[in-house]
Amino acid sequence: MTAPEGRxxxxxxxxxxxFLLRLAQLEAFEAYFAAMEGAAPLPGSLSILLMVRGNPGIRQGVLARALRIKRAHMTKIVQSLEQAGLLRGSVPADDRRAIELHLTPAGLAEAERAWSAVHAHETAPPATLTAEEAAQLRHLLRRYLSLQEHGHEP
Amino acid sequence: MTAPEGRxxxxxxxxxxxFLLRLAQLEAFEAYFAAMEGAAPLPGSLSILLMVRGNPGIRQGVLARALRIKRAHMTKIVQSLEQAGLLRGSVPADDRRAIELHLTPAGLAEAERAWSAVHAHETAPPATLTAEEAAQLRHLLRRYLSLQEHGHEP
DNA sequence: ATATAACTGTATCCTTGTAAACAACTGTTG
DNA sequence: CAACAGTTGTTTACAAGGATACAGTTATAT
Incomplete structure (x- = not known):
């Protein structure tokens, strides 16, 4: 009566x-860690570095909402990235509550190095999908999330 | 210089x-909790109940691999479901290491009650997608995960 | 002006999930 | 059989992430 594995x-x-999204995300994370073998920072940290690179001066809270990281957690990650010398925060004159984030030169180098490693992993389509299907999947996810297409890769 | 929110x-x-999968999954979970308001068990627990319903006698470890829950964590969830009277485990004669899981009558009732609530939430397409796009997205995710289509909803 | 409300980041505690070592059992190989 | 390796579930110790309450600052309304 016990169901056989795989069926x-x-x-x-x-x-x-x-449920499918949850499983797919876990699958993707496993593939990420397997492929990177410590050659890239944690996904959360890398996404912060890349977002600060593309949006210099972005505030912690804005970044937290965008990446769906809780503010309390964002504080911890930012502090660890500052301690690692990759990020620096400055308080703008017009709102002394806020913190604007910028990459240090080391942070920029690390972001580019890590991304090139991840990019190599990401561009290989995921074995179970054709390249077109993978593109279609990314497209639908962007629509689901209401992220505009940016023609970065036509 | 600071990037404006939303752009x-x-x-x-x-x-x-x-990255898109991670964001989408967080989005879906937020929608789940917002819609359920405590009217459904945690997603992990519900997925276990539904899997045991469809695969009576399934072993903990098989279930853990399928749902990508670590065995250690599966132990805790199963114990809590047993304590709640929803699940019971029995040791098969031919392998006394294993535990085969079955739903109790209460567990079956709870699985059906909770699923009907979740189902109502799930069938409303996610506002940003048409019904066809949502179906296409599910299809691609199943392919990504190598889950066979089962024609349950053509 | 002064009080009140809202925003931004932080510290604290708590829940959820992971890692590693373990005990019980099974299967295989000499 | 005896020894060894692999499986199955559990325990323990820890890390990641969330909820809550807070301090400091800014905006709004009397």
Missing amino acids: LDWGPLGDSLG | LDWGPLGDSLG
């Missing part, structure tokens, strides 16, 4: 977008 | 499947 009945879960 | 440059992250 499980996924029941309604197979039609659940939330 | 951020996502840079390479907008083309990163892993």
